[in-house]
Amino acid sequence: MAIMKKTIKLVVNGETREIAVEVNQTLLEVLREDLGLTGTKKGCNQGECGACTVLLDGKPVSSCLVLAVKADCKSVMTIEGVAKNGHLDQIQETFNEKGAIQCGFCTPGMILTTKNLLDENPAPSTDEIKEAIAGNICRCTGYVQIIEAITALAKAKNAQGGA
Amino acid sequence: MRLPEFAYLAPEDLQEAINLIGKYKNQYAILAGGTDLMIKMKQRLRNAPYVISLDQIAPLKTIREEASRIIIGPMNTLDEIINSPIIKAKLPALRQAAWKVGSPLLRAVATIGGNICLNTRCRFYNQSDFWRLSREKCFKAGGHICHVANKMAVCYSGFVADTVPALIAYNAIITLAGAGGTRKLPLADFYTGDGRRPNQIQRGSNEILTEIEIPVPGDDEKTVYCKYRVRESIDFPVVGAAVTVKKDARQQCLDARIILIGVGSAPLEAKLARDKMVGRSLDADLIAEVAATAAAEIHPVKTDLVAPSYKRKIARVVVAEALRAAGEA
Ligand SMILES: Cc1cc2nc3c(=O)[nH]c(=O)nc-3n(C[C@H](O)[C@H](O)[C@H](O)COP(=O)(O)OP(=O)(O)OC[C@H]3O[C@@H](n4cnc5c(N)ncnc54)[C@H](O)[C@@H]3O)c2cc1C
Ligand code: FES
Ligand code: FES
Numbered sequence: 001m002a003i004m005k006k007t008i009k010l011v012v013n014g015e016t017r018e019i020a021v022e023v024n025q026t027l028l029e030v031l032r033e034d035l036g037l038t039g040t041k042k043g044c045n046q047g048e049c050g051a052c053t054v055l056l057d058g059k060p061v062s063s064c065l066v067l068a069v070k071a072d073c074k075s076v077m078t079i080e081g082v083a084k085n086g087h088l089d090q091i092q093e094t095f096n097e098k099g100a101i102q103c104g105f106c107t108p109g110m111i112l113t114t115k116n117l118l119d120e121n122p123a124p125s126t127d128e129i130k131e132a133i134a135g136n137i138c139r140c141t142g143y144v145q146i147i148e149a150i151t152a153l154a155k156a157k158n159a160q161g162g163a
Numbered sequence: 164m165r166l167p168e169f170a171y172l173a174p175e176d177l178q179e180a181i182n183l184i185g186k187y188k189n190q191y192a193i194l195a196g197g198t199d200l201m202i203k204m205k206q207r208l209r210n211a212p213y214v215i216s217l218d219q220i221a222p223l224k225t226i227r228e229e230a231s232r233i234i235i236g237p238m239n240t241l242d243e244i245i246n247s248p249i250i251k252a253k254l255p256a257l258r259q260a261a262w263k264v265g266s267p268l269l270r271a272v273a274t275i276g277g278n279i280c281l282n283t284r285c286r287f288y289n290q291s292d293f294w295r296l297s298r299e300k301c302f303k304a305g306g307h308i309c310h311v312a313n314k315m316a317v318c319y320s321g322f323v324a325d326t327v328p329a330l331i332a333y334n335a336i337i338t339l340a341g342a343g344g345t346r347k348l349p350l351a352d353f354y355t356g357d358g359r360r361p362n363q364i365q366r367g368s369n370e371i372l373t374e375i376e377i378p379v380p381g382d383d384e385k386t387v388y389c390k391y392r393v394r395e396s397i398d399f400p401v402v403g404a405a406v407t408v409k410k411d412a413r414q415q416c417l418d419a420r421i422i423l424i425g426v427g428s429a430p431l432e433a434k435l436a437r438d439k440m441v442g443r444s445l446d447a448d449l450i451a452e453v454a455a456t457a458a459a460e461i462h463p464v465k466t467d468l469v470a471p472s473y474k475r476k477i478a479r480v481v482v483a484e485a486l487r488a489a490g491e492a
Contacts, residue, residue, distance in 0.1 A: 026166065047198055060267065061271050067166075130396075134267060134396035135266025
């Protein structure tokens with residue numbers, strides 16, 4: 001009954017995939033090495049930096065700490081799933097515009113965390129924004145432009161919603 | 164750093180899990196959220212040929228109120244604790260504490276059971292095998308020396324699990340289940356104070372934490388959890404303090420509890436400080452006196468990055484903050 005390999009079902013960016021994984025592979029390793037989705041970054045590999053953030057059933061998690069077998073039958077969104085039909089999402093556009101990206105290493109995680117935040121809370125306060133991105137460390141921007149970008153997105157969203 | 168090889172088991176009911184730990188005695192690791200275990204395994208601090216995941220066992224996810232007790236399953240994630248209406252209404256300090264663990268990315272998967280069973284930590288122990296290679300193995304890693312307190316035959320690694328002080332202040336009782344049966348004990352008694360094996364499960368009892376039970380607190384008492392950490396966004400506590408204050412109609416303290424973490428290998432009850440409170444009203448002078456007493460009661464050792472003298476100062480501030488909040492109506 002003890003097994004070293006298992007076939008799991010993952011809905012990756014909307015597409016159902018069956019993947020044979022080693023039971024000691026992390027979700028991060030499966031995404032990057034088996035599925036070639038290298039947009040998800042490997043930083044510290046120990047839960048500290050958030051570069052490996054993906055949305056697991058809609059919630060941001062550090063994929064370096066999640067065994068792939070534990071994600072069986074769940075849906076995963078990576079940065080590759082954010083743009084649609086060759087067009088960047090508004091979150092990505094706004095990060096560009098506001099200079100919320102420098103080296104870009106934290107960006108995939110930052111964008112996914114932002115996506116979850118705005119899906120759950122369309123009008124976050126500055127404190128709520130800071131709280132949401134607490135686990136996504138950025139060594140370049142100093143966070144100011146990131147917070148500005150998220151604030152601008154929330155404003156734009158609400159202006160649209162109100163119109 | 165990859166995970167070592169292991170066989171993965173995901174029992175679907177508790178009895179099956181208990182049978183497995185009986186069969187693979189001391190050869191297995193229980194996996195809850197994995198936010199600690201995965202790192203320990205990558206760092207080669209934990210080697211287990213069998214990993215037994217509890218996430219298929221539905222009853223371990225309960226949160227319910229029953230006969231004036233709140234029953235919490237250990238497999239609730241910290242997010243589930245934070246979002247539970249029962250916990251929000253009846254155990255606000257537990258909610259505060261859960262919210263103070265790590266960052267949102269961790270709380271989405273980290274469980275309360277994993278937090279209760281969290282091993283003690285030390286700056287010389289929680290490191291990769293490569294990092295640790297440059298020195299002799301310490302006690303906790305199976306060697307014969309303590310790098311913090313040089314040579315003395317004691318491991319001082321620090322207890323830093325945030326939900327525990329609040330749970331102890333609320334008089335939590337836990338249930339442990341193993342091949343020999345099921346037993347209940349006050350959460351405070353679960354901890355051994357031995358930095359090498361800081362709780363009964365780590366001592367090798369081959370049991371699973373299956374339930375946390377808390378008597379619904381009375382209206383005359385209030386519990387608060389306060390924490391100081393270096394980076395407010397993600398870090399473990401430098402010091403954490405849960406304070407319960409129970410007052411009579413004249414606003415005098417009938418009873419109190421002060422539970423500290425970050426100051427030793429087990430959660431510490433500041434009893435001398437507590438004794439100063441009974442029968443007195445909690446004004447600014449008393450708060451200052453109690454906080455100073457609590458800070459004098461601890462004996463911190465430099466197992467994290469702050470100096471013990473600094474930790475004492477911080478303990479004083481954190482206890483005073485918690486007392487002020489717990490004293491408010
Ligand atoms: C960057 C970072 C920051 C962190 N910050 C904090 C912090 O601020 N405060 C804090 O308290 N913690 C912190 N943690 C540690 C950890 O994330 C939490 O303590 C978490 O609650 C552990 O729960 P888990 O479910 O992930 O445990 P796991 O990793 O699954 O398990 C932890 C231990 O408990 C055992 N265990 C788990 N459940 C059971 C059970 N039911 N029965 C028997 N044994 C069991 C496991 O075998 C293992 O030894 C942090 C971790 C990281 C990586
Ligand atoms: S790579 Fe996962 S948190 Fe840093
Ligand atoms: S842009 Fe470089 S780490 Fe954030």
